[in-house]
Each structure stands twice: as structure tokens, then as C-alpha cells.
Amino acid sequence: MTDEIRFTTKIAVLLAEDLEVWQRLNVTAFLISGVAGAEPELLGEPYADADGTAYLPMFRQPVMVFAGADDVLRAAHRRAVDRGLRPSVFTRELFATGNDRDNRAAVRAVPRDQLDLVGLAVHGPRNAVDKMIKGARLHP
Template identity: 30%
Template sequence: MITKCAIVVSEELPTGLAANAAGVLSVTLGHRVDGLVGADVEDADGVAHPGIIATPLPILAAPRAKVAALVRAAAEDDELFFVSFSALAQSCRTYAEYTGRMAATTTAGLDSVGVAVHGPRKRVDRLVGSLPLLR
């Protein structure tokens, strides 16, 4: 099976917050999806370099309402792995603050500002294929 991944962030986010959302989502994606990060490599001088993602990872943009719709659609598809990133998470200064605030917030109360998806290429393309790159 050919897989694909993509990250979508809200086009309403300022550049720094959009980069932050994409960074957080990519770290989680790399940690949770086996085989996404390639093996370490050596350059021509024999210097070792840590592996990087072995597949393209487009960072796309969409209106915040579309990001929320993508989260809902990904949650309903058993073949997709997804990570949602909320405005609540982005506003926290520590992980302890994040876990405490999440425990007091319903799923419906979360305002998604980004989502990462991974799964079969056709399913990911159906979700994000028409979205533009983040510029």
C-alpha cells in the first residue's frame, strides 16, 4: 500500500503560529507512525546524519472551518491516523497546563487550528488534494 501524509494549518494563523502548529504536528506524526522517518545516512565524508522523513510532507492551508471539517472526517475514517492541534494547545505554556485544560474541555469545545493525516494515498488525497500549500 502506498501511503501519504500531509499537514493542514489554518490560513488565519499568523506565520509564527502556523509554523508552530506544523512543527508540533510533524513531531507527533514522526513519533507515532512507524517507518515515516528514514534510516540515518552518511555523506561523502563519512559523517553520519540522522534520518529525515522518507516521504514528502506538504504543509497546506485552509480556512479554520475546513480544518475542523478535516478533523471530523479523519476521525470517521478507520484507515487514517490523524493528529489534531487546537487553539487551546497552542495557548498553553506547559504540558501540565495543556493536560489540565484538556481534561476540562469537551471534544466539541476544541477549536482545531491544524491537523496531520497519514494513511492510504487515495484517502489522504480525497481529504486534502485540493488545498493549496501554505504560503
Template identity: 35%
Template sequence: MQFETKFTIVVAEDLPMWQKLNVVSFLAGGVTKSEHVNTGKQYLDSEGNTYLPLCTQPIIVLKAPRNKLPTFIQRAKKDQTDVAIFIDDMFYTGFDEANRKTTELYTSEKLPLVGIAMCTDKKIVDKIFKGAKLHD
């Protein structure tokens, strides 16, 4: 199936694996609230048990050096593209309200970014995340 949009997450390549997984899961949750992301119907097993619906398109996970992440934010702002962010401080807060307060401490140029995600037109995603590599 072909999709007109691309759902992509970029994580800082130097993070420990547990932090990468944490960043990816939080960012995926944020982007699923975007108008560009569709979720399917509930899943059903042979006994009639239901399970939550999933995103209907693949999610691409990329990696990049931390110092490249602000460039991606600037490109997204220039294209007026909505993004989800995760900053280093969020590993130490423990809840959503505190996470939001940490981002308010920084200008967009100074955010200690460790992850960025978006879902929008494929060409825009490719342009914004140019330089990131497929995560292995």
C-alpha cells in the same frame, strides 16, 4: 518514487507565520510516530559525522479556514483515521502535559483547532482534506 500513503498537514490560514511553522513542526513530530511513516537511515557527511534520519516521503502542507478544520476531524473520525491535532490553547502552555490537558477541556466538535495532520492511504487523505488548498 511513488508512495501509497500521503503525509499531509493542514494549518489555519489566518495564523501568523511563526505560529504556522510551530504547528507544522509539532504535528510532523506527532505523525512520525504513526505506523504509516517510515524514516530512513542516518545521514553521514564526508568526515564521518552522523545526522538524524528523516521521513522518507514528502510532507504536503495545506491551508484552510479555521471553520473548515472541524469538518476534517469529523471526516477522519468517520473513516477511523488517526490524526494529530494542534489547538489554539497550546500556544500558551509551554509543555506537553499541559497541552494534553487543554484538549481534555473540549469535545471534538468544540476543539479550537489550528492544525491537523495525518499519514495514511492517499485516497483517504484527499477525501478527508477536500477543500484545503496547497500552502503558498
């Protein structure tokens, strides 16, 4: 029997509820890479199987995925910024780009309050993240 591990922080991804399945998966992968890149201490030790095959490390804690309407995403984004959380963002325009340079240029071209968000991800204190995603529901 293992002791339950209780995390004081939370990793959350919030997706627009109108995305196609492939878009949800793609956006989640991009967004969570931002969290891992910004906070490498969230990664655990590398994995290995019984034969000694090495595998990459993963997050030490669960990643919760939520969905919401456009207004929920906009409110969550505003709350994240207001609370000093630094989210990764994915805008609808990024589906038309094909590389990181063009992705960054597409986001930079739009004022914060006018971003057409389809997803965001954040890591932070559990209470702050819970307040940020208020109104969202767990992704089905």
C-alpha cells in the same frame, strides 16, 4: 537517472490560514512529530555527509502542507475520525501552554466537535488523506 518512487500513502499537515508565520512553523513541527512518533517506520535511514558526520533520519516521503479556513479544518478533522485515521491535533489553546502535560489537559478539556483547531496532521492511504483535506489548498 533514478526511478520515480510512487507512494501509496500520504503525509499531510493542514493549518489554519489565519496563523502568524511563527505559529505556522511551530504548529507544523509539533503536528509532524506526532506522525513520526506514532509511525516510526515512516523514517528512513540516518544521513551522513562525505566526511562521515552523522545526521538524524527523516521521513522517507514528502510531507504536504495545506491551509484552510476554520470550516475546512473542522471538516477535515471529522473526515479523519470518520475514516479511522488518527490525526495529531493542535488547538488555539496550546499557544498559551508551555509543556506536554498542559497541552494534553487543554485538549482533553474540550469535546471533539468543539476543538478550536489551528492544525492537524495525518498519515494514511493517499485516497483517504486526499478526501480528508478536500477544500484545502497547498500552503503558499
